[in-house]
Amino acid sequence: MDKNQVLLTKEKNMKIFMWGFIGLSAFTAYFSYIMGEQLGKQYYYGFILIIPFLFMSFYFRGRMLKYRALYHIKSSWGKKEDRKRNFKDIKKLYEYLCVEKSNEFFIDNQTFEDFTLDKVFEVLDRTLSTPGEQILYRMLRNPIFDEDILIRRKQIINFFQNNKDLRDKVQTELYWMGRQRKNTITEFLWGKLPPKSNLKYLFNLMAIIPVILIILIPFYGGVFGFYLVFVLIINMFIHNKFRDQISCHVDSMTYLGSLVNTAKKLGTIDDNLPSYYKDIFLDNTKNIKSSKSAAIVASVEGGDVIVEYLNILFLTKERKFYSVIDELTKFRDELRKVYIALGELDALISIASYRTGLTYYCEPVLNKKERNMDIINMYHPLIDNPVANSIKIENGGIVLTGSNMSGKSTFLRTLGINVLFAQTICTCLSESYTGSYFKILSSISPSDNLLVGKSYYLGEAEAVLRIIKACNEELPCLCIIDEIFRGTNPIERISASAEILDYLIKHNSLPIVATHDLELTEIVDSRYECYYFTEDVDDEGLKFDYLIRKGVSPTRNAIKLLKYLGYPEEVINNTNKRVDILFNK
Template sequence: MNTNASKSFIKRDLNATKDKKRNFKQIKTLFNLSEKNEFTLDDQTWDDLIMDEVFHEVDRTYSTEGEASLYEMLRNPIMDEEKLKERGKLIDLFKEDLDLTVDLRQILYNMIYDSKNRLIEMLNEFLSVSKLKYYLYSILGILPIVTILAAIIFKEPNFMMILMVNIFVNMYFHNKENDTINVIGLVYLRDLINAAKKLSGIKNHEIKSYTIKMKNLLKELSNIDKSTYLLKVLNSFGGLLEVFSIPFLIEEITYYRISGKLLGEKDKILELYYLVGELDALTSVAIYQINNAEKCSTPKFIKETSLKITEGIHPLLKKPVANSVDISKKGIVLTGTNMSGKSTFLRMISTNILLAQTFNFVLAKGYEGCFLNVVSSISPKDDIVNGKSYYLAEAECILRIIKASENEIPVFCPIDEIFRGTNPLERISSSAEILNYINKRNGICIVATHDRELSDMLKENYDFYYFSEDVDSKVGLKFDYKLKKGISKTRNAIKLLEYIGYPKEIIKNSYKRVERMEGYV
């Protein structure tokens, strides 16, 4: 549990990066329960864009609810400009009104951090309902008190033997129910309710939609609120008081008294969870923007299927090299050798699209484009992927993009090394047809490739850009990471072998072989 924090501490902490270990299996539990749509970022695209690391960079949340909500937002881009502007307006409010932000974050900081997201786990998987057990444990729980009173009134020592048996039986049931009863989940529920009460009491017209919803939900959850109060007390002080609840089966009685109510109010609890989490997530994004103000700008959305990014950068680069891109009717083919910046460029564009469509800001000097559904094929894969050959796995991956290009919202599809590992003739032929097919439909496609042969096949529907580098015997690889117009003409693979110390015989004969092959072609 976090200790109570002062406002001065919260203000100082606005500039701090939350460098903590994050368990994404737990963080994504809310997303797993939430409703998906055709624009929800699929697992392939999320992994391609290394969004776990982007999340780590942007995340300044304090609460479990905030983490889960931030993740859910990033996985679900908004395709409605008005809704997106409303979210952006709230983020701007938190950037400008730091007193409000500090008030909100002080409440969020003082919440219990549920590292295993046990509240969601309890609601989703381990909720057991039994009226019979409730009545049984109620009787067994009150017997110790009755027995003690009887011993005092009747002055009969034998009642103490009955008391010992009763406590032994109750301890047995407590241990037996230990795996079933998720008391910690109930404690976190109580903590969520307490935080929502405090948040809903903040007077600010701009967040009124949140506070009103919270108040209404709290009224509907009032019975659960009262029922969980004793558990909150028992689990205070590091759980030291919990031992006193065992003889009276307080946890078991409380759990089975309200488990049915929890099941019935699951959706309302999740809504309250998300409302609290969303405030944490939006203040987190606001703080990220404050700390990166010189890099951020507001996107402009247009109806025409096009995308223009001016001096865009990727959030994970400590010393980023800015690049610009302007795509409308033609897609882009990127050429250049490995490590020259192609994959990072694809991720830079994709990540900025997602930031624009989730939080209404970009890491660029300018951004103008339509709403885009991001579906990618970037990550390097092994020869065998999930029991399938690399080619079959990638073919299925590309098919996702083709299907997305047939929808109303244009698809943005970054593709890295399409069908590598396949024989060159079939790879180049099928790649050209696929890329032309996507471009003729509702999509913006950028493909990074080593196949310069694609240039003639795609020149009607694609523009050509490249990244380059130099290799010399003293410095080694030198990259400028700047996008250039045209097709890469350089081959540096043999120079690189020479630089790292391959035998001169191999280097010399390799150059001769290249000359013969080029002469043959």
């Protein structure tokens, strides 16, 4: 029996013990009641035995949940996690940080869609918490140009790959923190907070009055009981009036408490935890008590009726709500640092898990040299049996030719994703990777949006223009363009494409452009090299090897494909004649 099965067996055993003691408690209560009714009140003392039995049931429940957490963590290591993801919630932090850090470079929406990075994210994401998945998403959209940051990320990923026991401890704490069902914590920490209010003094007063009345009832009789009911009615009115205003923040407060508690535990969990995180967790939580406040606020609406009436009588939620708001206002910067550090820790452990499941990968070597890359046997993260390709470029660009379905677009995406991985997760899907730091922009699949009155060509032109505007002399730009200006006529397309490629190569860019226009390969700047993909068409159909080759595509397989599909011989023969005439002009 392997270790995971042992954990599963232990979880089942703890569950049996838990329900056993719960059943024993119920039997003891029933037996004590029957014996007390029939044989004497002294048997009611049997109810006291319920306390240790319930204590033991809670003990075994804790053990059961511990083994369940460890089983999930260990059995899922190195594997893709198939679960539904709400990208609207996941991207909230990225959207706030885009505004907050507007001077940084982020992958724009067009490039994100071109590289299908939502699907790539799902493959990478093995996080256990809301901050974890949000920070991983943000990493994927924020290429880094600072060597020190990337070195630290790489060291932490390697650390958790090689320190299994500590990794299990950290992941267990992250597992208990978990994900917020509906992500409101991001707005709570980065959005607009509810305004401060002097109502908290009224709430505190109305919470003290019931205590005074309860103390006075034994001495002065039932009249004070009437006053207590009257105060309960007033507090119930206050509670209902402010319930909607507060309830939308209660989940955030609860999760905030869990966040602070997790940070405090991780700050002292093990001396071997990287000091970078220990310092952030301990320094930024030492004065924060919102975890205790949030725990009190966290009573669930519609839960225990008695607890709910006590909350109303003493206005517990209302008082603690403003207490947490005050503390959050005071320590908001510290809480943001904790949130980001927890998320980064979770995200980098997720990358360590991702690495474990790969056939092969490498850690990139990045340099400050001008526009270069040398990648050996890179592959795409979403293809099950990928064909690996290599590429080497020095201060130039590439014009890529070949027929549809031969592999051009997949190669462009593979290249772009690996360059992005190099500057985000320090993990390239290749045997080796050496290259410059790049801003990354693409135009692979611009949409023809008739609903807003845009033609396909206009969409292409806007997509390419944003690439041109991004080119500057400070940071080289990797420009990936598939079928430039396919939405217009050949003469204007080829002429404009040639001028744009010349412009890009002169403005600190490394353009990788796929095209069907073989004429373009003859008129572009001499610094462009030509590569192509090809295929073979025979009686059995299309055959692709998806391997990149140096040079210009020599095949005319489009007509062969028409013949294979059964087009009339007259169409095939006349098409060949027309092509011969055009090429011989």
